[in-house]
Amino acid sequence: MKYVVALDVGGTTMKGGLVTGSGEVTAFDAAPTGRADEAVALVRSYAGELVTAGMAAFGQPPAAVGLAVPGIVTADTAVYSANIGWRDVPVSAFVPEGLPAMLGHDVRTGGLAESVLGAGRDEGDFLFLPIGTGIAGAIVLAGEPYGGSGGWGGEIGHAPVWPDGEKCACGQIGCLETYASAASIARRHAARTGGRLTAKEVVERIGHDPDARAVFDDAVEALAISLAGYTMLLDPAVIVIGGGLGEAGPALLDPLRERLAARLAWRSPPPIRQAALGVQAGMLGAALLAWRAAG
Numbered sequence: 001m002k003y004v005v006a007l008d009v010g011g012t013t014m015k016g017g018l019v020t021g022s023g024e025v026t027a028f029d030a031a032p033t034g035r036a037d038e039a040v041a042l043v044r045s046y047a048g049e050l051v052t053a054g055m056a057a058f059g060q061p062p063a064a065v066g067l068a069v070p071g072i073v074t075a076d077t078a079v080y081s082a083n084i085g086w087r088d089v090p091v092s093a094f095v096p097e098g099l100p101a102m103l104g105h106d107v108r109t110g111g112l113a114e115s116v117l118g119a120g121r122d123e124g125d126f127l128f129l130p131i132g133t134g135i136a137g138a139i140v141l142a143g144e145p146y147g148g149s150g151g152w153g154g155e156i157g158h159a160p161v162w163p164d165g166e167k168c169a170c171g172q173i174g175c176l177e178t179y180a181s182a183a184s185i186a187r188r189h190a191a192r193t194g195g196r197l198t199a200k201e202v203v204e205r206i207g208h209d210p211d212a213r214a215v216f217d218d219a220v221e222a223l224a225i226s227l228a229g230y231t232m233l234l235d236p237a238v239i240v241i242g243g244g245l246g247e248a249g250p251a252l253l254d255p256l257r258e259r260l261a262a263r264l265a266w267r268s269p270p271p272i273r274q275a276a277l278g279v280q281a282g283m284l285g286a287a288l289l290a291w292r293a294a295g
């Protein structure tokens with residue numbers, strides 16, 4: 001049976017699996033990503049382990065390897081990642097010799113998976129917005145993620161929402177991510193209370209904790225402002241919310257739908273849906289890249 005090796009390489013850990021032509025996934029334990037040159041070697045050895053496991057399971061090498069990686073990425077080069085610290089790494093450095101392989105940007109690769117297999121399946125044009133430690137988006141146009149002229153497209157988390165807002169870690173003022181990422185929700189609640197709750201715990205407390213309510217309301221308002229801008233600019237068929245905070249489901253999506261509708265006076269808001277593939281989006285997208293590399 002034909003299969004591919006798929007890797008979702010995050011800033012601290014990577015997850016990999018074997019994916020068959022009919023979409024069956026055998027996921028493997030996550031492994032640490034490491035930093036810089038060491039990270040390249042660790043990805044390569046992890047990919048090698050997956051190929052060996054594939055040989056044992058299917059009696060043949062994989063058709064190809066697909067890798068979702070953070071930072072600035074082209075199909076054949078990991079150009080730069082601030083988190084991992086690598087520069088200009090060719091795709092061949094990540095995989096055992098002789099195997100066809102393709103790279104993709106982590107969030108756009110997740111967007112590709114949602115486009116082909118998930119919540120954007122019946123939509124050509126949509127925004128995939130995973131909300132996790134940070135916020136980045138995948139602009140999907142006619143079914144394909146759009147990376148912009150230099151690979152920076154989709155960085156909606158660093159589009160300002162409040163001109164006199166708080167300073168973002170990126171150096172700008174009032175970025176969406178400063179208010180609405182899971183890390184920011186936890187940080188802003190801690191700044192008001194001295195507590196140490198996760199974003200999930202903050203969301204669970206909005207019914208009875210005024211500080212949680214205030215922080216959550218700021219996050220929803222920031223998202224609504226941002227999504228109103230995106231809606232006016234690109235007229236998406238749907239907005240797909242993913243990531244750890246997306247798992248909050250209606251607790252986040254219902255107020256967000258309401259606030260987005262309130263920000264738009266003369267057009268209807270696009271529907272907002274929860275992502276369908278959860279944490280597997282990156283790996284499934286990497287598998288789709290691998291099938292492309294295999295032709």
Ligand SMILES: [Zn+2]
Nearest residue numbers: 158168170175
């Ligand atoms: Zn920023």
